[in-house]
Amino acid sequence: MFSKSTLTGEDEQQESELEYLNLIRRIRDEQPQLFESIKRLPKKARSARVANRGQAAPALLTYFRKGRLEKFFMTETNSVSRELDFFSTARRLACDPDTQRAEVGADFYRLLDCNKAAFVEATTEDAIQPVGTSRDTTAKLLQRLRSKEVRNFQGYTEDDEEYVRRVIGLLEDGALPRPTRKKLAEAFRTEAHPLKLLGIMRRDIPSQFFEPARADTVRRDFNPREVILSEYLVGI
DSSP states (O other), X not given: OOOHHHHHTTTSSSOOHHHHHHHHHHHHHHOHHXXXXXXXXXXXXXXXXEOOTTOOSSEEEEEEEETTEEEXXXXXXXXOEEEEOHXXXXXXXXXXXXXXXXXXXXXXXXXXXXXXXXXXXXXXXOOOXXXXXXXXXXXXXXXXXXXXXXXXXXXXXXXXXXXXXXXXXXXXXXXXXXXXXXXXXXXXXTOOOXXXXXXXXXXXXXXXGGSHHHHHHHHHHHOOEEEEEEEEXXXX
């Protein structure tokens, strides 16, 4: 196995992507089974471990991809997501081979929604507005739709449940324009009942966003946003 110092390049004077490429090649050549396991990790894979000394926790680090674009975001308990560069991410993910896996915290999805909203904002070309507004709006909409009150509401039909899932997907992919997100957020402030929220979405989201041709256009022109993996950091 390879040590944490190998991964973080602590024995080198200067970090470079070549160090990480060489590490991947060494794993491929010397540990083919591990290499194959890494290759077959499913998208949206997640894990957790106890944070290293000096690291904030609880926190969530998420690796996103949109076409060839790759970005890394981290959210801590204050729900403020910030983007990390490749080397900062690699250092935070680095751990010893015998590091024990921890339990993912109950706030995982809340933190993930914050990272998703930040990624959507960072990869959406839209009208200029105050920094953070779009991110906050998307995060709040996702948090509301993922809440137990909405997600587990027993008054929904199967079609209603599928509709809510598709709206969540549109928000995650950044496929809803900013005016629509803003309109939804304003209406959501005054309503709490899941059926009323459903009515608002059906009223304010144009039906063409759910048409296959529209979805194909979004995928072709913008590439879907994907969650590749997440690591949850547990406090000591």
